[in-house]
Amino acid sequence: MALPPNRTHRIVVPRSPAREARSFLAQLDDQSRRLREDLRGISAAELGWQLKPGTNTIGMLLAHIAIVEVYWLQIALGRGAPHADVDAVLRFGADDDGMPLPPGKRPPAHLRGRRLAYYEALLARARAFAKRTAGRWPDAEMERMVTRHRRDGTRSRHSVRWILYHVLEHEAGHYGQILLLRHLYRERRNA
Numbered sequence: 001m002a003l004p005p006n007r008t009h010r011i012v013v014p015r016s017p018a019r020e021a022r023s024f025l026a027q028l029d030d031q032s033r034r035l036r037e038d039l040r041g042i043s044a045a046e047l048g049w050q051l052k053p054g055t056n057t058i059g060m061l062l063a064h065i066a067i068v069e070v071y072w073l074q075i076a077l078g079r080g081a082p083h084a085d086v087d088a089v090l091r092f093g094a095d096d097d098g099m100p101l102p103p104g105k106r107p108p109a110h111l112r113g114r115r116l117a118y119y120e121a122l123l124a125r126a127r128a129f130a131k132r133t134a135g136r137w138p139d140a141e142m143e144r145m146v147t148r149h150r151r152d153g154t155r156s157r158h159s160v161r162w163i164l165y166h167v168l169e170h171e172a173g174h175y176g177q178i179l180l181l182r183h184l185y186r187e188r189r190n191a
Contacts, residue, residue, distance in 0.1 A: 021137040024164040025130060028069075028171065032123065035175050038182070044115045049185050054103040058181050059111050061174045062119035063097040066090060066126035069167050073133050075148050076163045083151075089129045092122055134164060 016022060039058075047059040056064075070089045074082035086094040098108040142161035149155055158166075 017138045018136050020139045020142050021134045021164060024168055025135055027168055028127070028130065031168065031171050031175060032127065035178065036120070038179060039116055042116055044113050046185050047114060047116065047119070048107060048112055050107065051181070051184055054101055054105055056099060056101060057107050058178050059114055059119060060097050060099055060107055061178055063092065063111065063122060064099050065171050065174050066122040067094050067097055068170050069126040070129055072163050072167050073130055076146055076160050077133060078146055090122055090125050
């Protein structure tokens with residue numbers, strides 16, 4: 001998305017002891033605002049469209065963005081069961097996005113026909129959780145290291161700062177995929 005000319009662009013971060021965390025949250029809010037603008041008017045059909053079986057839909061990606069935001073912040077909080085905690089926050093399970101989708105498979109049936117408002121509500125619950133948790137972490141908290149325990153038994157260590165960065169870059173990456181899917185959908189419809 002090209003930036004409009006003749007405009008001033010800023011990310012405003014309120015002064016607080018949690019300035020660094022709030023900076024990440026402000027950046028996330030800006031990404032989300034841009035994504036909402038680019039999705040304005042999208043139909044349920046487009047949200048559920050697959051390029052081919054086994055590929056993600058825009059709806060799956062939106063659900064995945066919400067899940068990952070909550071999942072990684074649960075890890076930063078030191079929660080031992082982030083998958084279970086995702087459902088408690090989102091009222092949508094950590095595996096309900098259908099990702100990764102096996103080759104040749106269709107999207108989860110429970111996402112069929114969902115409208116943008118459904119995904120916006122999911123994303124809003126994720127962001128509200130992020131603001132309730134990360135929004136109060138003091139700058140010194142950014143250096144704290146946490147261990148992620150994966151289902152397969154492997155572990156990895158991450159700083160809280162890296163986790164916030166990862167949530168931001170994750171959303172930005174999937175935003176790019178969503179824009180590409182919109183382009184491909186329109187191209188196929190016009191062919």
